[in-house]
Each structure stands twice: as structure tokens, then as C-alpha cells.
Amino acid sequence: MTAHIPLAAGSTTPPCNVYDVALLDLDGVVYVGPDAVPGVPEALTAARAAGMRLGFVTNNAARTPEEVAEHLTALGVPAGATDVITSSQAAATVVATRWAPGAPVLPVGGPGVAAALRAAGLTVVERAEDGPVAVVQGFGPEVGWRHLAEAVVAVRRGARHVATNTDATIPSPRGLLPGNGAMVDVVSAITGQAPLVTGKPDPAMHAECVRRTGAQRPLVIGDRLDTDIEGARRAGADSLLVLTGVTDPAALLAAAPLHRPDLVAPDAAGLLVAHPPVLADGAGRRCGAWSVQAAEAEGVLALRADDAAADPADGDELDGLRALCVAHWTRHPEDGAPARVIATGHRAAEALRRWGLSPDE
16 A cells, blocks of 8 residues: 655645635744734635634743733734643643642643743742642743753752643744744753653644534644644644745655655645646656756655746746655655755756755755
């Protein structure tokens, strides 16, 4: 039996008509920093009009669900607090199930961390001397040396280190910035204790969103391979990767099996359009007007665009990336590996340059 290769089947029907609920990551998908990704609020409005429901699943622990919902609504994506699941809530649930009600916990992060702990019936403390049973560390732009030092002391005294997530970076209008994972690494390096991680890719957050929405066929939309896409796979859901956040084409090509999405789109408007399949083309692969064949050099793939396709819509560059991914992943069904690619023709060379995949880069 032929192994399933993600992206190969595509979706001949727009995903908003195939899946009943979209489980959307936020940073890098719906917004970057305070601003919406251009066109995404309108796309999500259209998806809702087509009958798709929306849930929001974020590893960013800084804000409460109420604050996140207010931000989404202000951006033109109406949402209530119950539509939002944060990694702070996931961490608080884990701690609450391990210790007695009212157990003391030290939060390190934005207001969302402490709020989730209180909502779970735990007691929030401020110092290691208060005897916390756990330190829950989530992202917060105000986290500094004093907070990290307090966490280190508490963990050394026996508190369990719990991380809402270990995302090393977060997208911003200025480019990638340090995420919670970078701060978690500081505490772990000094204490020598690996944290208990509760956010994505652990499937609990997506499972909770499925429970709240009653989804029968959910689709996870995210920008990170190691959290959103792996989390979808572990939750048994299909996934759509968008290229508006952390992941670039080179990282997508090199993805390990657990990190390979079922669909890929420039942004969340990919919910509204069909996704072409990637078909066998002799020993290579073809998607739309783009084809991939083995080059003469061992292990190298050659990308070619059909120059006869004058209409840009007939030669969508993303089809070339889809074909490359399927061709490369077929060669590496059990492991991830960087791809070696050359271009045949000017259009293919320009595409590789834009994707950061030119041989000389």
C-alpha cells in the first residue's frame, strides 16, 4: 500500500465547505503584533458565511481569553471568550489535576497566566518563599531578570517547572522576536530541570476546542510546524499551513513527517479556494503548470514552470512548492531532510530565489 504523502491529494473543494470548524492559531495566522494579517478578517467572515465555525487556539499565554476575544473583535473577527483557548488555561488545568485545590503556584508571564491559575482554583503567589508547588511560565513582554530569578529559586526548592509552551520565537512587524521558549530555556539551563510542557503540540488544547465546538471534521490552521501542524497530527485532525508567520518554504520542505501539513496556502484565505492535487508525472511530480523531476546530480530536484501558462492563475507559484514538497517527501517518507533544488527556466529560478531555495543562497 502506498504511504500517505501530505499535500498530494489537495482539496478540490474549498476547505470551508469540507471542514465544519477551523481551529485557528493566532500569532502569525490571524494577526502579527497588534495588526491583522491583511485580508484575513474578510476571509474568516467569508468562511463563516459559508457555514464554517471558528475556534482560536493559541500558545501565547500573555493575555486572558477575554482580552484575546476583544482584540479579535476589534480586528473584525467577532469572538467571545469561550471561543478562545490559551496555553495558560492548559497549564492551569494540568496543575489543578496534580495538586489539591488552592495549591500555591508562582506565575511567570503576562496577566493571562495568573488569571488562568485563579480560574482553576489555585492560589497565586509572588515569591519562592511562599512555597509554590509549581512555577507556571508563559509568555509576557514584561518578563525580566527578577521574574526569571524567582522562578529559578522556586524550582531549586522543589517546585515543578511547567511551561505553557516552548515556542522559541514569535512573529512581529519587526521580524521574529524571542518567544516563551527562549525564557524557559534560561530557567531550565540554570536549574538543570526539564519543564513539563502543556501547550501545543500536546493535543489537549485542540481536543478542548473540538469539545467546545462539537466539531465533527476540524481543520487546524497554523504557521508553525512543530506546534500547530504536529499538534493537529497528534489530535487526529487535518491541517493547513499558512506562510504569514514563522515557517518559510525551506523549513516546510525539510519538515519531518509529523510536521507535514495536509494543505498549504499563502494565508488563511486558503480556506476559501480549492487546493490542486500533486500528480505523478513520469518519475516526477506535477501540480498545475509546475513540475519537478530528478536532476542529473544525485539527490537534486529540478523545478520547472510551464512558460506557456501566460495567465498567472494558471501557474500559481505555490503549486511549484506543493510539487517540490511531495517529490521531496516521497524520497524521505520517514525523516526530514533539507532539499537540494535547481531551477529549469527563468520563472522557476525566480520562485526559488523568493523562497530562499536558490542553490547559491
